[in-house]
Amino acid sequence: MMEFFKVVEAEKVLKIIAEFDPLGTEEICRDFACGRILSCQINSPENLPHFPRSTMDGYAVRSQDTYGASEGLPLMLNVTGRVSMGTPCTIEVKPGEAIAITTGGMLPKGADAVIMEEYCHLLDEETIEITRSVTPWENVLRPGEDVKKGCAIFPRGHLVRFQDVGLMAALGIESIEVFRKPRIAIISTGDEIVPSGTRKIPQGKVRDVNGPSIYSRLISLGYPIERFGIVPDDERRLLELCKEALFKDPPSDVLLLSGGSSIGMRDFTVKVISKLPDSNLVFHGIAIKPGKPTIFATSGKKAIWGLPGHPVSSMIVMLFFVEPFLHILEGLKQEEKFRRTIRAELRVNLPSVHGRLDFIRVKLHRDEKGGLFAEPVYGKSAMISTMTEADGLVIIPTHSEGFEQGTEVDVLPFHLNP
Amino acid sequence: MMEFFKVVEAEKVLKIIAEFDPLGTEEICRDFACGRILSCQINSPENLPHFPRSTMDGYAVRSQDTYGASEGLPLMLNVTGRVSMGTPCTIEVKPGEAIAITTGGMLPKGADAVIMEEYCHLLDEETIEITRSVTPWENVLRPGEDVKKGCAIFPRGHLVRFQDVGLMAALGIESIEVFRKPRIAIISTGDEIVPSGTRKIPQGKVRDVNGPSIYSRLISLGYPIERFGIVPDDERRLLELCKEALFKDPPSDVLLLSGGSSIGMRDFTVKVISKLPDSNLVFHGIAIKPGKPTIFATSGKKAIWGLPGHPVSSMIVMLFFVEPFLHILEGLKQEEKFRRTIRAELRVNLPSVHGRLDFIRVKLHRDEKGGLFAEPVYGKSAMISTMTEADGLVIIPTHSEGFEQGTEVDVLPFHLNP
Numbered sequence: 001m002m003e004f005f006k007v008v009e010a011e012k013v014l015k016i017i018a019e020f021d022p023l024g025t026e027e028i029c030r031d032f033a034c035g036r037i038l039s040c041q042i043n044s045p046e047n048l049p050h051f052p053r054s055t056m057d058g059y060a061v062r063s064q065d066t067y068g069a070s071e072g073l074p075l076m077l078n079v080t081g082r083v084s085m086g087t088p089c090t091i092e093v094k095p096g097e098a099i100a101i102t103t104g105g106m107l108p109k110g111a112d113a114v115i116m117e118e119y120c121h122l123l124d125e126e127t128i129e130i131t132r133s134v135t136p137w138e139n140v141l142r143p144g145e146d147v148k149k150g151c152a153i154f155p156r157g158h159l160v161r162f163q164d165v166g167l168m169a170a171l172g173i174e175s176i177e178v179f180r181k182p183r184i185a186i187i188s189t190g191d192e193i194v195p196s197g198t199r200k201i202p203q204g205k206v207r208d209v210n211g212p213s214i215y216s217r218l219i220s221l222g223y224p225i226e227r228f229g230i231v232p233d234d235e236r237r238l239l240e241l242c243k244e245a246l247f248k249d250p251p252s253d254v255l256l257l258s259g260g261s262s263i264g265m266r267d268f269t270v271k272v273i274s275k276l277p278d279s280n281l282v283f284h285g286i287a288i289k290p291g292k293p294t295i296f297a298t299s300g301k302k303a304i305w306g307l308p309g310h311p312v313s314s315m316i317v318m319l320f321f322v323e324p325f326l327h328i329l330e331g332l333k334q335e336e337k338f339r340r341t342i343r344a345e346l347r348v349n350l351p352s353v354h355g356r357l358d359f360i361r362v363k364l365h366r367d368e369k370g371g372l373f374a375e376p377v378y379g380k381s382a383m384i385s386t387m388t389e390a391d392g393l394v395i396i397p398t399h400s401e402g403f404e405q406g407t408e409v410d411v412l413p414f415h416l417n418p
Numbered sequence: 419m420m421e422f423f424k425v426v427e428a429e430k431v432l433k434i435i436a437e438f439d440p441l442g443t444e445e446i447c448r449d450f451a452c453g454r455i456l457s458c459q460i461n462s463p464e465n466l467p468h469f470p471r472s473t474m475d476g477y478a479v480r481s482q483d484t485y486g487a488s489e490g491l492p493l494m495l496n497v498t499g500r501v502s503m504g505t506p507c508t509i510e511v512k513p514g515e516a517i518a519i520t521t522g523g524m525l526p527k528g529a530d531a532v533i534m535e536e537y538c539h540l541l542d543e544e545t546i547e548i549t550r551s552v553t554p555w556e557n558v559l560r561p562g563e564d565v566k567k568g569c570a571i572f573p574r575g576h577l578v579r580f581q582d583v584g585l586m587a588a589l590g591i592e593s594i595e596v597f598r599k600p601r602i603a604i605i606s607t608g609d610e611i612v613p614s615g616t617r618k619i620p621q622g623k624v625r626d627v628n629g630p631s632i633y634s635r636l637i638s639l640g641y642p643i644e645r646f647g648i649v650p651d652d653e654r655r656l657l658e659l660c661k662e663a664l665f666k667d668p669p670s671d672v673l674l675l676s677g678g679s680s681i682g683m684r685d686f687t688v689k690v691i692s693k694l695p696d697s698n699l700v701f702h703g704i705a706i707k708p709g710k711p712t713i714f715a716t717s718g719k720k721a722i723w724g725l726p727g728h729p730v731s732s733m734i735v736m737l738f739f740v741e742p743f744l745h746i747l748e749g750l751k752q753e754e755k756f757r758r759t760i761r762a763e764l765r766v767n768l769p770s771v772h773g774r775l776d777f778i779r780v781k782l783h784r785d786e787k788g789g790l791f792a793e794p795v796y797g798k799s800a801m802i803s804t805m806t807e808a809d810g811l812v813i814i815p816t817h818s819e820g821f822e823q824g825t826e827v828d829v830l831p832f833h834l835n836p
Contacts, residue, residue, distance in 0.1 A: 031630050034638035048802070051621060055800040085651070086610035088621040102683070104610055104727060106622040146801040153806065161832050162638075162736075163805040166631030166729050169614035170624070170802055192504035192522055196587035203469060203506040204524040206588070212449050213584030220452035220580075220640075233503070265520070309522060311584050318580075343761070382473040383564040384466070384588055387581040388571065414579050 007285035007292070009398050010357040013321055016282060016296070020303075022179045022331035023253055029175055030168050033160040035222065036178040037331035042154045046171050047144035051088075052107035056139040059098040059120055059128060060089075060111035066133040074121075074129040083108060098128055107140055114139035147171065157333050179331030185245035185252035186214055187228045189238055189259045189269070190309060195230060209311040209384065210258035214318060223326065226252065233265070238272045246276070246302050253329065255304045256322065257295075258314055266293050269306045273297045276304070287398060288357045290381055291317040303329075311384050316359050316393070341410035342392065344374040350403045352396040361390035362411060374411055390414065425703035425710070427816050428775040431739055434700060434714070438721075440597045440749035441671055447593055448586050451578040453640065454596040455749035460572045464589050465562035469506075470525035474557040477516035477538055477546060478507075478529035484551040492539075492547040501526060516546055525558055532557035565589065575751050597749030603663035603670035604632055605646045607656060607677040607687070608727060613648060627729040627802065628676035632736060641744065644670065651683070656690050664694070664720050671747065673722045674740065675713075676732055684711050687724045691715045694722070705816060706775045708799055709735040721747075729802050734777050734811070759828035760810065762792040768812065769820040776820075779808035780829060792829055808832065 008016075025039040054060065061077060069075040077098040083089045083105040093099055093110035101107070101114055113134040121129045147153060147167070154164060160178070168176065188211040196207040208230055218225050228245050231238045245252050259269045266284070273279055276299035286294050290313040295306030305322055307314040344364055352358040362374040374394060379386045392413035396402055403409055426434070443457040472478065479495060487493040500518040501507045511517055511528035519525070519532055531552040539547045565571060565585070572582060578596070586594065606629040614625040626648055636643050646663050649656045663670050677687045684702070691697055694717040704712050708731040713724030723740055725732040762782055770776040780792040792812060797804045810831040814820055821827055 031634045032637065034634045049624065050619070053624075053800075055798060085608065086622050104608075104624070141798060141800055145798070146803050153803075159833055161806075162631045162635035163729075163733050163802070163832070165634040166627045166733065167802045167806045169630035170627045170729070172614060172617060172619075172625055174615055190503065190522075196590065197592055199590060201468070201590075204504050206467065206471075206522070207590055209584045209588045212587035213580045216449045216452045216583040217580035219450065222638075311581075311588070315581050315584065342759075380473060380559060380563070382471075382559055384581070384585045385564050385571070388579075388585045414581070415577055 006281070006283045007287055008283045009287045009355075010320075011398060013283065013286055013296070014324065017321065017325040017328055020325070020328050023182055023329050024180050025177050026180045027175050027177050030165055030173060033165055033168075033176055033178065034162055036160050036181075038154055038156055038158045038160065038176065039179045039331060040177045041152050041156050042168070042173065042176065044147045044149055044151050044153050044171055045173065046147075047149045048147040048167075048170055049141050049145070050143055052143060053141045054083075054101045054103060054105045054107060054114045054139060055141055056114050056116045057102045058100075058114045058116045058139065059130075060093055060101045060105075060108050061098045061113055061115050061130075061134065062093055062095060062111060063113040063134050063136045063138065065096060066113070066115060066130055069130045069133050071131045074131045076123070077128050077130060079122075079126050079128055081108075098130075112136045112140070157331055159332060179329075181223055182253040182326055182329045183250060184218055184223050184225045184254045184256060184326075185228055186211055186225065186256045186258065187238070187241055187245060188230045189233065189257060190230070190265070191232045193230045210307065210309070210314045213311065213315060214256060214258065214307075217318065218326075221323075226250075233268060235268065235272055238268075239275050242272060242276060242304070246299060246304075251302075253302055254326065255302065256307060257304060258307045259309055265309065266295065266306070269295055273299075273304055273306065286317075286321070287355060288316075288359065289353075290359065291320075294321070296321075310382055312381060312387050315387055319393075320359070342372065342413050343408055344372040344411050346394075346403055346405055346407045346409055347373050347375060349405050350376065350394065350396060352400060352402040354399060354401050357398045358396040358402075360394040360396065361386050362392060362394050363389060364391040364411060364413075374409060424699070424701045425705055426701045427705045427773075428738075429816060431701065431704055431714075432742065435739065435743040435746055438743070438746050441600055441747050442598050443595050444598045445593050445595050448583055448591060451583055451586075451594055451596065452580055454578050454599075456572055456574055456576045456578065456594065457597045457749060458595045459570050459574050460586070460591065460594065462565045462567055462569050462571050462589055463591065464565075465567045466565040466585075466588055467559050467563070468561055470561060471559045472501075472519045472521060472523045472525060472532045472557060473559055474532050474534045475520050476518075476532045476534045476557065477548075478511055478519045478523075478526050479516045479531055479533050479548075479552065480511055480513060480529060481531040481552050481554045481556065483514060484531070484533060484548055487548045487551045489549045492549045494541070495546050495548060497540075497544050497546055499526075516548075530554050530558070575749055577750060597747075599641055600671040600744055600747045601668060602636055602641050602643045602672045602674060602744075603646055604629055604643065604674045604676065605656070605659055605663060606648045607651065607675060608648070608683070609650045611648045628725065628727070628732045631729065631733060632674060632676065632725075635736065636744075639741075644668075651686060653686065653690055656686075657693050660690060660694060660722070664717060664722075669720075671720060672744065673720065674725060675722060676725045677727055683727065684713065684724070687713055691717075691722055691724065704735075704739070705773060706734075706777065707771075708777065709738075712739070714739075728800055730799060730805050733805055737811075738777070760790065760831050761826055762790040762829050764812075764821055764823055764825045764827055765791050765793060767820065767823050768794065768814060770814040770818060772817060772819050775816045776814040778812045778814065779804050780810060780812050781807060782809040782829060782831075792827060 082100040089108035495516040501523040507526035
C-alpha cells in the first residue's frame with residue numbers, strides 16, 4: 001500500500017473528512033443530551049400547552065366585555081373567584097365577570113383573554129375597574145400554540161442545547177436517540193519519549209507532551225478514550241499495539257498516533273499503518289504550517305491519524321482537523337456554519353506563502369479606546385510556550401499571501417467558555 | 419428581613435456578582451484540568467528543553483564552518499556519525515565535521531546549529547555539500563529557551579487549556595491546585611408542576627421544564643449538582659428542603675430555586691429565603707426582558723437564586739447571570755474580556771425601552787452573498803419554542819432605545835461547540 005508522499009491542501013482535508021458517515025446510534029436519557037446530536041427527527045407527542053394558559057398575573061375575562069375601556073372611561077367587572085394553580089377552575093366566566101388568575105394558571109371556561117393586573121383596580125372584594133381593553137387570546141397561550149401535536153420539533157442532526165432539553169421535558173420525552181460518540185485510542189511513539197510522570201529524565205529523553213494534552217482535551221469534551229501509553233520505535237510492537245487499540249474489546253473507532261515528525265519516523269508510521277487490515281493511506285502531509293507531517297489513514301471502517309510529534313503542530317492539527325472529524329463521526333453537520341470568532345485589528349504585517357495555510361499564534365490586547373488588537377506571539381515555532389502564551393489563532397488561507405497591518409482579522413480563541 | 423421590591427439594572431447585577439470571592443481550592447490531576455482555574459501561580463521546576471534540541475531534520479554543525487556557503491559556492495563537511503533519538507551522542511563535532519540529526523535529537527558537543535537536510539547533498543557516505551550557511555543556534559532550541567527554570571508559566575486565575583496541560587506534562591507537573599467548582603442544588607417549586615416523567619398529566623398541571631433543562635446544562639459544564647425534586651407551594655416544606663439542600667451533607671454552595679413568576683409566588687419565595695439563617699436579600703428583580711422576576715439572596719456564605727418560573731426567562735437568567743456567577747465562584751476573572759460572538763446584520767428594526775436590557779431571540783441565516791443576517795424569532799415571549807428555534811441572542815443594552823435595520827450586531831450563539 002506504501003504510497004508516495006501525498007500532501008493535500010487544508011481545504012481538501014476538510015472535504016475528505018466531511019465525507020465520513022456518522023457512527024451508530026444509541027438511546028440516552030434526555031437530561032444527559034446537551035451537546036449530543038439527534039439521529040432521528042423528533043415529533044411532538046402532545047400539544048403544548050395542553051390547556052389554555054395565562055401568561056400574566058391578572059383577570060380572566062371575555063375580551064368582548066372589555067371593548068371601549070380606557071383610562072378616561074373605565075369599565076366595571078364582577079370578580080366571581082380565583083383560579084388555583086395546578087387545578088382546573090370550576091366556575092365559568094359569564095358576561096360582565098372576571099376571575100383572578102396568576103401566570104401559568106388554567107384559563108376558566110367562558111374566558112378568552114387575560115387582562116394584566118396593572119390595568120385593573122380593585123374597587124371592593126367583588127368588583128374591578130379596568131382601564132383598557134384586551135383582544136381575543138391576549139396574554140393567553142392556547143393549546144398547541146407553543147408546539148402542535150405531531151409537528152417536527154427537531155430535525156435529525158440537531159445539536160441538543162439545554163433549551164431543547166427543556167422543551168422535551170415539557171412534552172414528556174424522557175429518552176432520545178443520538179449518534180454515539182467515537183471511542184478514541186491514543187498511542188505515543190518515539191524512542192526519546194518517557195512518561196510525563198518521570199521525575200528525573202535521562203539525557204536526550206523528553207516527557208510525553210502529546211499524550212496528556214490530547215487526553216485532557218478529549219476527556220473535557222466527553223469522549224470515551226483509552227490511553228495505550230508510549231511505544232518505542234519498534235515496528236512489531238507498535239503494530240501489535242495498534243491492532244489491540246483498534247480491534248480488542250472495547251474496540252476503538254479512531255486511533256491517534258502521536259509520533260515523531262522526522263522524515264524517518266513518518267516512514268515508520270506509514271509502514272505500520274500499511275500493515276493494518278484493509279488499510280488505506282488517505283493523505284500523508286497537509287499544506288499547513290505548523291502541522292505539515294500529518295498522516296490520515298483508514299483500516300476498514302476505522303480511522304487512524306498520525307499526528308506530528310511536535311507538540312505545537314499536534315495541538316493545531318487536533319483543533320482544526322481531528323476534532324471536526326470526530327464531530328462528523330458523531331453526526332454534526334455544517335459545523336463551520338456559525339464559527340464563533342473574535343474580531344481584532346492586526347498591528348503588524350502577517351506575510352504568508354501562497355499554497356500553504358498558516359496558523360499564526362496571537363495574543364489579544366485592548367488598546368486605550370477599548371478596541372481589540374492581535375499581536376503575534378514571537379519565538380521559535382517549536383516552543384510550546386508560544387501556544388500557552390497565545391489567546392488564539394489567526395488563519396491565513398492557502399491561497400493568500402498574508403494580511404497587512406491594520407486589517408481586521410478573525411481570531412479563533414482557545415478558551416472553550418461560552 | 420422582608421425588603422421592598424428592589425429592581426436593579428443588568429450591569430449592576432454583573433458588578434454585584436463580580437464582588438464574590440472564589441470558593442476553596444483542591445488539588446487535582448493535571449490531565450483533568452482543562453477548563454479549571456488555577457488557584458496558585460505555577461513556576462517552572464525545570465528548564466525546557468533541558469538539553470539543546472534540534473528542531474529540524476538535518477546535520478548538526480559548527481555554524482562558523484558554514485559561513486560563505488551558497489548555491490554557487492557550496493562547502494563540504496565530513497559526516498562522522500548520526501544522533502540516535504533519545505540518547506546523548508558520544509561523538510563531538512569538530513571543525514569541518516557534521517553529524518546527522520533528526521527533529522528532537524540532542525545536539526552533539528561542539529555543534530551550535532543544525533543545517534536543514536534540504537540544503538545538504540550527500541556526496542558519498544562520509545561527505546555532504548552544503549549550499550547555505552547557518553547562524554549560531556539556528557534550528558536548535560537551547561536549554562531553557564522554551565521555558566526557564568523558576569519562571570512563572572501561569573498566573574493565579576488562569577483558565578487551563580489543553581496546551582497548558584501539555585506544557586505542564588513537559589515539565590513533569592503531575593497535579594495542580596485549582597479552585598473547586600461550586601456544588602449546586604436545584605429545587606423546582608409550584609403547585610402546578612409535575613415530574614417531567616409523568617405520562618398523562620392532570621388538567622391544569624404542567625411538567626417540570628426548568629429542573630431538567632438547568633440540570634442538563636450544568637451537568638454538561640461539569641458542575642457537581644443535586645436535584646431535590648419538586649415542592650408544592652408550602653412554606654414549611656420548601657424551607658425545610660432549602661435547609662437540607664444548603665446545609666446537609668454534602669452541603670451546597672449555590673441553591674437554584676425555580677419558582678413561579680407570579681407576584682404571589684415571588685413573595686412566597688422571598689418569605690422562605692428570609693427565614694434561612696443569616697439571610698440577606700440582595701436584589702429582587704432585574705431590569706431585563708425576559709427574566710425580570712429574578713431573586714438573588716445569600717444565606718451566610720451561600721447563594722440562592724430565585725429563578726423565574728417561565729422557562730424562557732429562567733434559561734436566559736441562567737446564561738447571563740447564574741453561569742457568570744458560578745464562574746466567579748470557581749475563580750474565573752474577566753470573563754467578558756474576549757466574549758466570542760457572531761457578527762450579523764439586522765434586517766429589521768429592534769426597538770427597545772430605555773432603562774431595561776432586552777434579550778432578543780434570533781435565528782441566523784446566510785444570504786446569497788454568504789453574509790450572515792439575524793432575524794428575530796416571532797411568537798409570544800412565553801413560548802419555549804422561541805428559544806429552541808433561535809440560534810442565539812442579541813442584547814440591547816439598558817440605556818439604548820434599540821437597533822436600526824442594517825446595523826451589524828453581535829449575536830451570542832447558544833451552541834457550545836468551539
